[in-house]
Amino acid sequence: MAKLSKSNLPSFAVEVFQNEYLPEGAVEVNAIATVTATGGGTSGGRPLADGPDAAVVIMVDCSGSMDYPPTKMRAAREATAAAIDTLRDGVAFAVVAGSHEAREVYPGDGRLAVADDSTRATAKQALRRLTTGGGTAIGTWLRKADSLFLSRRDISIRHGILLTDGRNEHEKPEVLGQTLDAVSGHFTCDCRGVGTDWTVAELRRISTALLGSVDIVADPAGLADDFRAMMETAMGKGVADVGLRVWTPQNATVVFVKQVAPTVIDLTDRRTEAGPRAGDYPTGSWGDESRDFHLCVRVPAAAVGNEMLAARISLVLPQPDGSTEVLAQGLAKAVWTDDLASSTRMSPQVAHYTGQAELTESIQQGLAAHRDGDLDLATAQLGKAVRLAQASGNEGTFKLLQKVVDVVDAKEGTVRFRKHVSEADEMTLETRSTKTVRVKK
Structure with missing residues (x-):
């Protein structure tokens, strides 16, 4: 973990979770970057600085x-x-x-x-x-x-x-x-x-x-x-216009960048170029809080024994003179191995948030199918959502799903649409479908 701070700003830290070991020929690197800001916002309702901040x-x-x-x-x-x-x-x-x-x-x-x-x-x-x-x-x-x-x-x-x-x-x-x-x-x-x-x-x-x-x-x-x-x-916000900067080496490309906690937001198409092989993704304003981001990078295939830096992940803040201040930084790596146990192990953080993104997608697709009159597809997608919510411990979403479907078997994702579902309950489920839970420690 790397941390840089300034007296009048929150202190940012980036922690990267991944399994850096890849089998020979693999080209996809996945990592979760947990960004934490502390010491910002307000203290006892008082602004950080005098004047309208x-x-x-x-x-x-x-x-x-x-x-x-x-x-x-x-x-x-x-x-x-x-x-x-x-x-x-x-x-x-x-x-x-x-x-x-x-x-x-x-x-x-x-x-x-x-x-x-x-x-x-x-x-x-x-x-x-x-x-x-x-x-x-x-x-x-x-x-x-x-x-x-x-x-x-x-x-x-x-x-x-x-x-x-x-x-x-x-x-x-x-x-x-x-x-x-x-x-x-x-x-x-x-x-x-x-x-x-x-x-x-x-x-x-x-x-x-x-x-x-x-x-x-x-x-x-x-x-x-x-x-x-x-x-x-x-x-409670203490700093605005913070960017998530992703640098990748030559011949490597960013597949996607998504905020995955506390809500799912796809930032991939929001990239602005920031110099050779680097791009910035907007994250908005920060107070005392922590967010998780899922980064997927495609790298050139390599033989067993090779290793490389797959991505450098930085939090950056624009300065009045046009430069940027680096607030914190973390690294994602790739190491090719022939050890099956190492290369097939999935990072718990990556697995968890991949499931949370699937949960969001299943809910939205299921409700869209229900509006279109396709009850079979709607039932299948919301059944999948129930299974994912139960497995990941997303109790809030699970309870919202129960207002729309009767859960027969949560572990298997077997559900039946309830006969009388209020429009408010259905809209609440759709609106809050992007809310995720943090990975369990």
Whole structure:
């Protein structure tokens, strides 16, 4: 393990888990990189440094559907107020009302307020201007948030919270895609769907592009607690724009890079070149936390007795002068052997997260098949998901699966679809399908 730190940043460490031994002729190297950040975020609710070290924009759906039932809009106001109360002094913030357009609710004039007792109180009074009407065009909300963040270029930690109850019906998918391309890398964003009339894939597309989370709040009464928890997490971030840099030797190529804990996020297509044989993959903002990444590299085949460095994995932070600071580093190796026991042994970490990725895929494919009316495929995929969840100890996902299928034999993956499955239970399973459990020590 290698560790580099700086007094005003979290201290990062990278630990690599793999079986570096390969049989003769093998070309694929798999490794799990556990990245841990400590000493960042906040201490007792106090910022690391004086002044606004973070900015938050809360985007609240105010389309006409938010008034059905009226408790939905009331809960959204209460949740936004709870989030505002959680802002620590010195954080820049704004509230945006979203419909087929985006309207600044507080503070207005394209600015961000700075949180203190006075601005928090005024902002909560302004929430009375969150009134319903119009359609839904989420791209306009994101562009408004982006323009607000750009008004304070001196702030590096930028975080959005987006709440919606419906589909993005007043904007073409390609327009939303163009917006995500335009704002990606400018801020992170947590997305929440309230009720069951929104689309999981749509919000996951946004949260993935903006390196945030997505979840369902089926009952509006749970919004305030969820918003408060999201804001507390945002307030714990200590550094933004951290990249995972992967260097590979000549004639070696990266097959994929995925975050596999606490959720599965495929970062492979997010690579930006970073010099000869190196590429950076975005990881967003960090506080005191640990994440796991699965790296797969294809190397040239070699004879028994040869060994090589397959990849150098670094955490890097961009600097104002265009350079990058290396925060931590780890190595993945390849050693060719004719010892069968060594070359066939699978790293427990690699095996575990390969199974967790399969679990995510099985749930999503099973629910998609169910929507398409293919009950046989849906049952087979969700049965596989039950088997994988039970084997890996993913109790949270196992319990969600039990609300959708009756488990006959968990070990064999034998299940039957339940006769009466609520839409909320099915959407909850789909939304949380990417959540994983850490490998058991």
